Amino acid sequence: MNTVLRRSAMLAVAGTALVLSLTACQGGEDDNSAPAATASATGAAADGAADATSTATGAADSAGAEDSSGSTGTTDTGGSTGSTGEQANASTPVCAAGDVKVTAATQDGPPYTHVVLTAKNTSGHACRLAGYPHVQLLESHKQDVPAVAKSKPASPVVLAAGEPAYALLKVSDGGVDEDNEPVSAFSVVLDGDSAVIAVTAPGKGGIAADPAKALVGYWTPELRNGADDF
Structure with a gap:
């Protein structure tokens, strides 16, 4: 009778230890996965912000290049005005x-x-x-x-x-x-x-x-x- 009770007590203790061990393992896995997910989300957000910054910088550079080209065009107009004056003189025929x-x-x-x-x-x-x-x-x-x-x-x-x-x-x-x-x-x-x-x-x-x-x-x-x- 005592032997049976002793076995039952030992089995109960072993079961309790197993349950605690499993709970600890599950808790450890959850704890490890949460920081990984958080790091992944943070990395994605940072990458997205960098991409957005890079896109904005590229657009600004493109706009600056277009403005610069426009400015060059204005300068060329002044030159063409000089080219137009030369053509007007050349178009006047020599008196025959x-x-x-x-x-x-x-x-x-x-x-x-x-x-x-x-x-x-x-x-x-x-x-x-x-x-x-x-x-x-x-x-x-x-x-x-x-x-x-x-x-x-x-x-x-x-x-x-x-x-x-x-x-x-x-x-x-x-x-x-x-x-x-x-x-x-x-x-x-x-x-x-x-x-x-x-x-x-x-x-x-x-x-x-x-x-x-x-x-x-x-x-x-x-x-x-x-x-x-x-």
Whole structure:
């Protein structure tokens, strides 16, 4: 009888120990899983925040790049404006012989040593009168009259429709000289055109010219004292 009671008591004690052991194991597993889950959630949240920050930074960088490109475009517009100005100058045609009427008149009184050439734009559109008139005074002298460099204007002469330009032509030193020859008409050729313009010399008897003394100035919007005195 005592033996049976002793066995029953031992079995009860063993069962209780087993239950406690199992409970402890389950509690340990739950305790370990909770921190792991918490760490996983925290890691995911941190990764999500980093991704969001990276996305926002990328968007800001992209916007900055676009703004920078836009700014560059504005600067290029200024350049194109310069490119547009150059095209406008290039589009103005050079005056041809058919675009102007060239006439001659004596300057000052006798002795008539200088002649003023006037080229009036009769074309109905603007044109550039380049360089100086290429003048040949006599049939016996085929060389062009030399140009005077100091009379060259700072910028090309652009003639609107109906506007004139001028060039001074020295024909002699004046007085009676055996080298002087009478000239009733002479030829003028414009820069950029090969056509010959026949110009009637001023006065009833024409002018006395000495090709060795002759000089011509550049086309200018007006005759300038000093630069055109030669």
